[in-house]
Amino acid sequence: MRIPSRIIGGVLVAALLTQMTACGSIFFPDRRGQIDGKVDPLVIGLDAIGLLFYIIPGLIAFGVDFATGAIYLPGGSTAQVSPKKLQPAIKADGSVDNSKLQAILEKELGRSLPLNDPRLIQHRGSAQQLAMYDLQPSA
Structure with missing residues (x-):
């Protein structure tokens, strides 16, 4: 016992x-x-x-x-890139060139983002959305 x-x-x-x-x-x-x-x-x-x-x-x-402090969720970090610096990644038809965008983001943020990942969800934009950020498709 x-x-x-x-x-x-x-x-x-x-x-x-x-x-x-x-x-x-x-x-x-x-x-x-x-x-x-x-x-x-x-x-x-x-x-x-x-x-x-x-x-x-x-x-x-x-x-x-x-x-x-272990009870708190970790704080998220954000990064911003100027829309003018993203201009070279926009093609003439308004679509985005992923390889150029990846190179720009890697240069500006210092991180490699997997933009060629097949699981990446891409949303299509319009000329009006580009105009909101003072961007124009280079035609």
Whole structure:
């Protein structure tokens, strides 16, 4: 009868330790150090499960995740390229030359984007949309 109680005790200690170290800090260590942002519902849910079973470790998990910033979603980064710099990628008929566009974006952003990927969804534009950005098809 001692072996099952040791197994149960070991499982209980392991469960408490995992809850005390906080779910967000374990699963997303790269998010530590964030100050604010949108809260990740996955981490909230995992910490809430800890609240259902063990109140004190669940509260500690929330506290650790908020204190370390691991509970927040990573912030997105954006980049902008001037429409004038994109002008050489527009063909005479108004369509976009993907190879030229890829070269321009790689030069300006320093990142290689897979514009020749078959899964890429391309939307067709019109001359009016080009005019909104002060671009004209070179005819």
